[in-house]
Amino acid sequence: MADELPALTPGSMPDGKQAAALFQRFDSRPVQPWSVPSMETIPQGAEGELIRYGMKLMQQTTQLAGPLAEDHSKRYSRNNLNCVNCHEAGPSGLPGSKPYALPLVNAVNEYPKLDPKSMKVISLEQRIAGMFGKGEVELTPQKPEMQAIVAYLHWLGGQAKPGMAMTGTGLLPIAMPNRAADPKQGQGLFAAHCTQCHGTTGEGTPAPDFAKGGGYLFPPIAGDDTYDDGGHMYMVPLLTRFIYANMPLGSSAAAPQLKIDEAYDIAAYINSELPRRHAPQRIGLYPDPAFRPAGFAIPEYFPDDPQGFHRARFGPFPHGSL
Structure with a gap:
């Protein structure tokens, strides 16, 4: 091969067959x-x-x-x-x-x-x-x-x-909960665990010299200065994996502070309720459905299928598809 x-x-x-072989070779590296x-x-x-x-x-x-x-x-x-x-x-x-x-x-x-x-x-x-x-x-x-x-x-x-x-690269492999993520539950968890740094609106804590390029003391996860609605982290499974292994501040994959279920619901709340920049080019992303992540949920890919869109957005997500 x-x-x-x-x-x-x-x-x-590459064509579809070649792409499948390339992805397999990449994933099977020692x-x-x-x-x-x-x-x-x-x-x-x-x-x-x-x-x-x-x-x-x-x-x-x-x-x-x-x-x-x-x-x-x-x-x-x-x-x-x-x-x-x-x-x-x-x-x-x-x-x-x-x-x-x-x-x-x-x-x-x-x-x-x-x-x-x-x-x-x-x-x-x-x-x-x-x-x-x-x-x-x-x-x-x-x-x-x-x-x-x-x-x-x-x-x-x-x-x-x-x-x-x-080992240790990418995001921590975890098993997603066998249920749909709950943004309402995530809202309460966000208030308890995330607002101290990211603010009640998720738009971060600007540095005193922000206007001169100083950026943020704590970065935003909402608004124009974060990932858009076509970004990798706009997928609930990927954001869940990042949050679980890294948030709140001081967490690590070896010492997480949240449960997987909590990170899952927080991710759903962040991606469904907090505003962010629209990516008009997102309709062209992941053009081959065979290699499209299960969590990439944009309405353009689910015409006349609201249930399918909801599953793609909130799960449950097929095991091994992330």
């Missing part, structure tokens, strides 16, 4: 142990400066590259979030180094790869640019900021073995 697979050339669009380098191993000289700049960009994204950045020529990002708000730092303090908090410690070994959202092969640089969104200025591979972030990710993944997956 490997001989039948197309080359992973960014921009290429797994290596979790590994994070020490900050002391960052080299000296120009290479080290580039790595440190990439790390700083991830920590202070909104100040250095956000829509309110002082330097207009570097306003690459669409929103006022820092990369580390989602790709959290672990005990090392390195952005993207917390297990099951969308870590980036093996990112350099995952690209190029087939992206189910577009059914195209994308490069690491394309993935980074996509995460920044469409700001005032396009973040291209030639920009020093892109080169710095890529340099940081190569250093962060320098201890990883090529061609292998890594």
